[in-house]
Amino acid sequence: MQMLSARHSENPNVTLLLKHIPPVQDTVPCLTVLEIFQKNPHIFALPVINNENIPLGIVDRKDFIETFIKPFSKEIYGKKNISDFMNKSSIIVDKGVTIDDVARIIVDAGMQHMVSGFIATDEGQYVGVANGLDLLNEITQRKQANLFHLAHYDHLTNLPNRLLFLDRLNMALIECRREKTQLGLLFIDLDNFKHFNDSMGHEFGDKLLLAAATRLLNCARESDTVARLSGDEFTIILENKTCQNALIALCNRIVESMTRPLLIMGREVFITASIGTAMYPDDDTESTGLLAKADAAMYEAKRSGRNTFRNYVPGMKVYSLERMTLETDLRMALERNEFELFYQPQIELSTGKIVGNEALIRWQHPERGLLSPIHFIEMTEETGLIVPIGKWVLQEACRQHMSWVENGLEPLPISVNISAMQFYQTEFCEMVRSIITDSGMQPIFLELELTESLFMHDVDVVLKTLHELHDLGVKLAIDDFGTGYSNLGYLKMFPIDRLKIDQSFIRHLEREPVNIDIVRAIAALGKSMSLELVAEGVETDSELALVKSSGCEFVQGYRFSKPLPANQIEQWMKERFLNPALYLTPN
Numbered sequence: 001m002q003m004l005s006a007r008h009s010e011n012p013n014v015t016l017l018l019k020h021i022p023p024v025q026d027t028v029p030c031l032t033v034l035e036i037f038q039k040n041p042h043i044f045a046l047p048v049i050n051n052e053n054i055p056l057g058i059v060d061r062k063d064f065i066e067t068f069i070k071p072f073s074k075e076i077y078g079k080k081n082i083s084d085f086m087n088k089s090s091i092i093v094d095k096g097v098t099i100d101d102v103a104r105i106i107v108d109a110g111m112q113h114m115v116s117g118f119i120a121t122d123e124g125q126y127v128g129v130a131n132g133l134d135l136l137n138e139i140t141q142r143k144q145a146n147l148f149h150l151a152h153y154d155h156l157t158n159l160p161n162r163l164l165f166l167d168r169l170n171m172a173l174i175e176c177r178r179e180k181t182q183l184g185l186l187f188i189d190l191d192n193f194k195h196f197n198d199s200m201g202h203e204f205g206d207k208l209l210l211a212a213a214t215r216l217l218n219c220a221r222e223s224d225t226v227a228r229l230s231g232d233e234f235t236i237i238l239e240n241k242t243c244q245n246a247l248i249a250l251c252n253r254i255v256e257s258m259t260r261p262l263l264i265m266g267r268e269v270f271i272t273a274s275i276g277t278a279m280y281p282d283d284d285t286e287s288t289g290l291l292a293k294a295d296a297a298m299y300e301a302k303r304s305g306r307n308t309f310r311n312y313v314p315g316m317k318v319y320s321l322e323r324m325t326l327e328t329d330l331r332m333a334l335e336r337n338e339f340e341l342f343y344q345p346q347i348e349l350s351t352g353k354i355v356g357n358e359a360l361i362r363w364q365h366p367e368r369g370l371l372s373p374i375h376f377i378e379m380t381e382e383t384g385l386i387v388p389i390g391k392w393v394l395q396e397a398c399r400q401h402m403s404w405v406e407n408g409l410e411p412l413p414i415s416v417n418i419s420a421m422q423f424y425q426t427e428f429c430e431m432v433r434s435i436i437t438d439s440g441m442q443p444i445f446l447e448l449e450l451t452e453s454l455f456m457h458d459v460d461v462v463l464k465t466l467h468e469l470h471d472l473g474v475k476l477a478i479d480d481f482g483t484g485y486s487n488l489g490y491l492k493m494f495p496i497d498r499l500k501i502d503q504s505f506i507r508h509l510e511r512e513p514v515n516i517d518i519v520r521a522i523a524a525l526g527k528s529m530s531l532e533l534v535a536e537g538v539e540t541d542s543e544l545a546l547v548k549s550s551g552c553e554f555v556q557g558y559r560f561s562k563p564l565p566a567n568q569i570e571q572w573m574k575e576r577f578l579n580p581a582l583y584l585t586p587n
């Protein structure tokens with residue numbers, strides 16, 4: 001298993017290179033030193049010390065022998081003290097110094113020390129000498145390893161990056177073909193990571209990614225490769241004759257591990273993951289195909305409410321997401337009129353009546369068909385296109401509301417999702433005001449859904465905008481509530497009308513008692529602050545019953561209706577207005 005802390009780029013201590021060559025006293029005669037060199041051909045230099053074990057200098061083998069080869073030199077110099085022959089300007093460093101630092105000292109002092117080496121001390125006492133060539137080798141090897149590391153490992157998490165991941169996957173596939181074994185691939189995307197990054201800052205985001213990466217590593221086995229593909233996307237390769245069951249067990253371990261909070265910069269946060277899996281050879285036999293299929297399965301996991309996993313099954317939509325072309329297409333989509341709003345009704349539990357509709361954008365892509373926002377909303381935010389697209393959504397939702405009213409339907413509130421980037425536009429309130437005025441609708445029928453993360457920004461600015469919007473008469477809701485921040489105290493400060501409890505708490509409510517407690521706690525909190533509560537993503541009767549008993553008054557979810565095109569929702573509303581008995585029956 002790769003350790004997050006074991007970085008190749010670390011600069012080791014000079015003790016790594018030290019050899020303890022027994023030193024000679026400064027009073028020994030040169031002939032003794034000559035004998036030592038002749039008997040020990042591996043000794044490249046001899047350290048010279050005084051009688052207190054303090055190094056004074058170094059004698060270089062090559063220089064010394066050259067002197068004594070000359071005629072009569074033994075007779076002339078042999079009896080002299082070695083201190084006359086040693087290099088007195090030797091480099092002496094403390095053993096705590098790093099290798100790179102020594103290298104710098106040696107280069108600055110002139111290259112002859114590269115050959116003769118240098119002495120290391122511990123509190124002034126001799127401990128060993130190191131060869132300049134070993135030093136050079138160490139540095140160059142480490143530089144090369146560093147370069148390799150930089151090119152193949154992610155700098156933040158120190159996990160293999162996309163390049164090394166693909167390499168390992170391809171190697172593993174070759175092995176599988178030869179051995180006729182299976183291989184499993186996980187594609188993991190953190191849920192709502194962008195919200196954290198946007199609202200809490202990049203340092204927080206980085207720490208969160210690192211903590212999530214550590215969790216993934218802890219869930220995997222040592223033989224698995226955990227890699228970071230980009231941003232908040234990770235992959236895990238399961239080799240060694242793996243099977244579908246091992247893949248599922250790993251997914252369960254990951255989902256389970258994410259239920260515990262992470263402590264990031266003094267805050268407890270929850271981050272969940274959506275996971276898609278694919279198997280070799282059943283789902284695909286090539287690395288790119290396997291990755292695309294695990295990615296497709298991951299999107300299914302997102303679509304079914306996040307915080308879960310899906311195994312690839314034939315028929316799932318595979319987008320070999322060529323981001324560039326999608327981005328180009330996205331730029332044209334607005335003028336080509338390719339966007340459409342779908343609507344999902346919100347139901348009041350006590351009466352079964354429709355009390356509003358949420359507008360949800362869809363993109364009728366000319367080649368890919370109908371795309372849901374998970375495929376493109378993030379991109380519109382990254383590119384800034386959310387500003388014009390979001391404006392269109394508001395105009396279209398208001399227009400639709402008026403058109404339903406003109407068709408004789410009872411006027412109902414319409415909820416519109418607002419991205420943080422739109423909200424922070426200086427003209428945002430003004431734009432909302434003019435769209436409402438132009439459409440002719442009453443502001444009370446417009447509800448803006450804001451995400452929780454937005455409230456963590458510059459509080460004064462947020463507060464001012466919220467009050468301006470509130471003064472316009474529009475309603476304000478917090479969407480996906482509960483996904484992120486455990487500190488709920490800030491809610492009191494804001495003029496909010498509704499909380500929409502995120503669907504990840506509602507999903508499988510009956511199987512996850514913790515979620516029931518959370519929903520109850522949110523409901524109690526909401527009540528104490530006179531907020532309306534909407535449970536999102538209610539799919540089954542048992543979820544509905546539990547939501548009801550937890551104290552939520554409103555629900556939205558497939559149990560009643562999927563998001564539908566405007567004309568179908570109009571039909572749906574008409575039928576239910578005419579026949580109230582239909583109110584509590586599923587679509």
Ligand code: C2E
Nearest residue numbers: 303304305360361372373393417418419537538539557558
């Ligand atoms: P959201 O605002 O939380 O919308 C609810 C999402 O949950 C919708 O997904 C809806 O189709 C889905 N959903 C509702 N009931 C159920 C259920 O019972 N089971 C399951 N599995 N899912 C259910 P959708 O339409 O794909 O939208 C995804 C997200 O995209 C929205 O989450 C919202 O954050 C964003 N979005 C959608 N339209 C817009 C828009 O016009 N502007 C902006 N800024 N964001 C939008």
Ligand code: MG
Nearest residue numbers: 358417449479
């Ligand atoms: Mg919403």
Ligand code: MG
Nearest residue numbers: 479480500536
């Ligand atoms: Mg939501």
